[in-house]
Amino acid sequence: MDPILTTNVLNVVYEVSTLAVVVLGLAVVFGLLGVMNLAHGEFVMIGAYCAFFVQAHDLPFLAAVPLALLVCGFLGLVVERVLVRPLYARPFDTLLATWGLGMLLREAVEAVYGRGFRSVATPLTGSVEVLGADYPAYRLLLTLVSVALVAGLVWWFVRSATGRRIRAVVNNPELAASVGIPVTALARNTFVFGCGLAALSGVMLAPLLPVNPTLGLDFILKSFFVLVVGGLGSLVGLISGSGVIGGVESVVSAVSDRTWGYTTVLVIAILFLWLRPNGLFPRT
C-alpha cells in the first residue's frame, strides 16, 4: 500500500477512536441519567492538566492516570450530589448548571496555572512502521488503547450483570427500582464513571494538545454532533456517530482541507437534526 494512503487511513482510525473515547463518558451519562453534562470537556481538560502536573513533578506519565481518575472521580461525586441529583428530570436547568460548572472549572484551573499554553511531553517518541508507513508510536498506541477501551466497555455493557442493570434502568427506571436496582447509587456511579472516562481521555490526549484552560470547549461541540448522528443513549449509536463524524471529517480533510471537513460534518449534523432527529440508533 502507498505509505501516504496508509498514513491517511491510520489518521482516520486515530481520529474516530479517540473521538469515541471522549464522547463515551458523555454518552454513558446521558444514556442513563438523561443529563447532558456540558462540563464534560472541562473534565477532559482537568485530566490533561493532571498529565502536566505529573510531568512538572518528574513523575512517570502513567502516574497521571490514577491521579486524574482520583481528582475527576471525586469532583464527579461532589457534582452529582450537589448539582446533578437535585436537577434530575429538569434537562434545561441541568444544561445551565453544568455549563456554569464548566466555567467555574476553567476559572479554577486558570487561577492555578494561568491562561498560558502548557506542553506535555509525549511519553513514547519515535515512530513505528505500519505497512510501509512511519506512524508516530504514541498515536498508534493511543489508537489501540482507545479501541480496546471502547471494545472492552461495550463487552462489559453487554455481558456483565451491572451492564444489564444499567440497560434496565435506561429502559424502565420505575420497574428497575421495583426489582431492587439501587437507581440512585447506580446513577451516581455512572456519573462518576463518565467523569473518570473524560479524565482518562484528557490524560491520553494531553501530549497531543495545546493544554490550556479552554481546551475542553473544543470537545463539546463535536461530541454533540456525534450524539446527534448516533442517537442518544446507545453504545452502538455512539460508535457509529463517532465513525460518521470523525471518519467523514478526517476523510474529507485528507482529500480536500479542514474547511471542507467541517462543512461536511456541519451539513450532516443539520440534516440529521432535520430529517432524523433521533439519530441512527434512537432510544427505544
Next chain:
Amino acid sequence: MPNSTGQVSRRRFIAGALGSGAAVVAPSVLTGARAAEELKIATFYALSGPGSLFGPTQTAVTRLAVDEINAGGGIGGRKVTVVPSDGGAPPAEAAKAAIRLMLRDKVDCVVGSHDSAVREAIVAALKGRIPYVYTPLYEGGECNPNVYVTADTPQQQVQPSITWLAKTLGTKSYYLIGNDYVWPRKTNEQAKKYIGAAGGNVVGEEYVPLGAPNKFEDAVTRIKARNPDLVVITLVGGDNINFNRTFAGFGLDKSIKRISYLLEEQTLLGIGDKSSSGLYSAMSYFENEKGEANAKFKAGYRKAAGAKAPQLGMIGVDTYGGVYCAKALIEKAGGTDAARLMAAADNLKYRTPTGTAVMTNRHVVKDMYLAECKGTSFDIVQTFKAVAHGQTCA
C-alpha cells in the same frame, strides 16, 4: 500576574470615581483644569477572548512605560493616566467603548493591541478626532488619518527572513499553511512574492478555519507527501501549537524546516522543546535579544512587575513602544491637534524596548530579528537593520 491587573483596575476604579464625583460637584472650569493637568491614555488590550493570554503582559508593560514617563515629568509636563478597556470585546462593543472614552472620559489618545476587526471599529468610532496608536503585528494597509501604526508588517516579517533562509539554508520548495483570515493571506501574498524572487516554488497552500478545534494529522500527511524544504506557518495560538506538535510527532521536523510568523515566547512554551527543532520565527522583538536597551528594559520590567511578572514577548511588549510613540507624537506636535500630529509623525523617533524606531508614512521602520528555536527559547541568528515597512500611506 493577577496582582498587576488588579492594581490597574483599582486605579481605574479610583480614577473613575474621582472623575464622576468631580463631574457632579465641580463647575466645568474645574474639570477643564483637571484635564489640563492629566493626560489620559485609553488602552484596548485583550482582557477577554482568545488573545487574553497576552493581556497581562500588555497591561504590565504599559504600566512600566507610564511609570517611567511620569517619573521623568510626564508627557509635555502632564501626568499620564491609563484608562483600560477590553480589546478582546466584539468590535461593536469596542467602538461603543471608544466613543464613551473620547466623549465622556475625554481621553487624549488611544493605544490598542488587538485584532484588525476591532481596529477598524475603533478607527470608525474615533473618526480621527484623537490620535490612535496601533501596536501588534498586522497585515498592513491602515492609512486612516490620525492613526499611527507601530506594528510589524508582512513586508518586514517576510522579506528579510525568506530571503535569508533561501540563501542560507538553500530552501527551494515551500508549503504555506495558515488560519483563514486576512493576516495569514496577506502575509502569504508577500511570502509568495519573495519565494518567487529567491527562485523557489510553492508546492502547497492551505488555510484552516480560525477558532475551530483544528487537528492537523491530514495537513501534516499532505506536507509529508509534498516534501517541501520549508513550511511557512501563519497559524495562531493553539492551532500554531497543535500543528507544530503534530508536525514533530510525525517526525517531519527531522527533514523539513519551518518558519512561523506569529511565534512568541508563550506559544513556543506550548509547542515544547520536543517539537521545536528546525523551527524559526521572525519578529521585531524577542526576550532573548542581547542588546543593551533590551537588557535595561527587562531589568526595569522585573523591578516593576516583580518575580511573578507575566512572560515578555512580542505581543505585549508592543504596547511599550506604543505608549512612547504617543509621548513622542504629542510632544513633537505640542498637543493633540490632529493636523499637527500627522505632520509630526513624519520622521518621528521614539523609544522601543530594543532601542529607537523611526516612523514614516505613519508606520515604523525597525530592526527585525530572525530566531531559531532552541528548546523553548529563541536564539537570534540574524538581525536585519532598519527594515522598510512597505506601506505607502500619504
Next chain:
Amino acid sequence: MSGSLLSFAGVTGGYGATTVVRGVGGAVAAGEACCVLGRNGVGKTTLMRLLTGHLPLQSGTVDFAGRSLDGLAPDRRHRLGLVYCPQERPVFDNLSVRDNLGLMEPFDAHRHAPLLAAFPILEARMDQSAGTLSGGERKILSFVRGVAETGQLLLLDEPSEGVQQENVERMAGFLHEAKAAGRALLVVEQNLAFAREIADRVMVMDHGAVVLAGAAADITEDTLAAHMHV
C-alpha cells in the same frame, strides 16, 4: 393489626399537587390475599405506587413487618420483601426474557422451572427480547419474575390483563401456592372471577377512597356489582 405483614392507614397521595388517593387504610397478613377492586381511574394503581414508594405520601403511614417504610426508596422496599409487578410497562423491553428473569440474581433454571413449565410460551422465547412479546405475554413474564422472587409480599397490579383464560387459571394456581408458602398478596384486579378465586379479603375503591371492605366470603356478587358500577 399486629398479625399483618403489611398495614397502612390514612394513605393520601397523588401526582404533584393533585390528590388521587384519600385516607385509604388496609392490611394483608402472611398467607393471605387481598384484592383491590374498582372501576378504572379510582386510584388503585396510585395506591400501589404509594405503597411501593414510587409516589410520596402526602399523609398516612405504611408499615411492613413491623417497621415504617416512610421515606424508603422503592429499591430499599424491595430489599425488605416487597415484590411489585406494575400494570403498565411490566417488563424491560430491551432485555431478553432470560435477562428479565435473571436481572438481580443469575437466572436459575431450577427456581424458574415449574413456572416456565406452566407457561411454555415464555420458555420458547427465552433469548428473544421482551419487547417482541404481546401484552399478555409480558404480563405473564412479569408475573413469573415476581412469583419467582423471594420477597414475602407480592403486589400485583392487574396480573391477568390481556392474559388468556387458561393462563389466568395457572396464575391462580401459583398464587394459591404462594399463599400456602406464607406469602402475602395485594392484588389489583378487574377480572372478578379471578379475584374471587384467589381473594381472602376484598377492598373496593371509588374516587380514591375505600367504599367497601371485608372478607371475600362475606361479600356477595350483587353487593360487589352494586359498589363497582355506581
